[in-house]
Amino acid sequence: MKVLAEYNDPIKGIPLKFALIPVGELKVPPFQRDLSELLVKRLFISMEKLGFLHPIIVYQEEGEEGFYVIDGQHRLEAAKMLGAKELPAIVIPKDLALNIMEFNTEKPPNIREKASQAYRLYKQFLELNPEMEELELAFYIEEPSYITLGFVLEEINKKFPAGAFENLLKKIDEFLSLPLAEAAEERRRRAKKVYEVGEVLNAVYEKLGMTNALMKTELLRKAVQRVYGKRVRKIEDDFYTALEKVKKALEEIGEEGIGEGELL
Known part of the structure; x- marks a missing residue:
């Protein structure tokens, strides 16, 4: 690494370094989201015309060689394709890097990506400190529902319709006052219940002959409205009670029959 400058950021005063780092020393952290091939191709075309103008953001684990790319994974891959040997980077402290959800500036992550990131970050904390309370992860993970999903x-199933459950779970899920070792088992129980409701949702979707996957979101919304009203902002029922009620409402909708036009 060749340090070009050291400075403090102008808002928080965090010590930073601006450096040139050999591509061979750059690696992706285990909790980073998966690459989008389309975005890499777009960046490749852009860099071919304009060059590499946007530094990546990296951090370093104590006692390890190399640097983890916390923001700029796609830019790194595109630059590799163009034969870059070293890249400009801003080196940040590790504790700042763990706020992974705040560093997705290349392409806003969808719910599936947010959930997968939350899971990977959760597993890392679990491995490092199983006695840490899950509540402390609220600083690093935007929504507890992302962990469950x-x-x-x-x-359980990578094809699960996570987007359909986003709004409901935000109203009923919460960070747990349990050590991560125990909290992880409760997350698995919650995940199993969510998957159970998802299976009912899929069955009703098929039974009603629907073909537009977006209708799964509308079906679940209809079920929630049937139980809690059209403009519900807060659900008082606990996690499992709420999901059981919504599951029964979905089953009722399946028995009654409903067309796509009635959901929109």
């Missing part, structure tokens, strides 16, 4: 996607 991450367990569904990563441990």
Whole structure:
């Protein structure tokens, strides 16, 4: 690494370094989201015309060689394709880097990506400090529901319709006052229940002959409205009670029959 400058950021006063780092020393952290091939191709075309103008953001683990790319994974891959040997980077402290959800500036992550990121970050904290309370992860993970959905996607079924459940789970899920070792098991129980409701949702979707996957979101919304009203902002029922009620409402909708036009 060749340090070009050291400075403090103008808002928080955090010590930073601006450096040139050999491409061979750059690596992706285990909790980073998966690459988008389309975005890499677009960046390749852009860099071919304009060059590499946007520094990546990296951090370094104590005692390890190399640097983890916390923002700029796609730019790194595109630059590799163009034969870059070293890249400009801003080196930040590790504690700042763990706020991974705040560093997705290349392409805003969708719910599936957020959930998978939350899961990977969760597993890393679990491995490093199983006695840490899950509540402390609120500083690093935007929504507790992303953790639950991450367990569904990563441990049960990657094709689960996570987007359909986003709004409901935000109203009923919460960070747990449990050590991560215990909290992880509760997350698995919650994931299993969410998946169970998802299976009912899929069955109703098929039974009603729907073909537009977006209708799964509308079906679940209809079920939630049936139980809690059209403009519900807060659900008082606990996690499992709420999901059980919504599941029964979905089953009722399936028995009654409803067309796509009635959902929009």
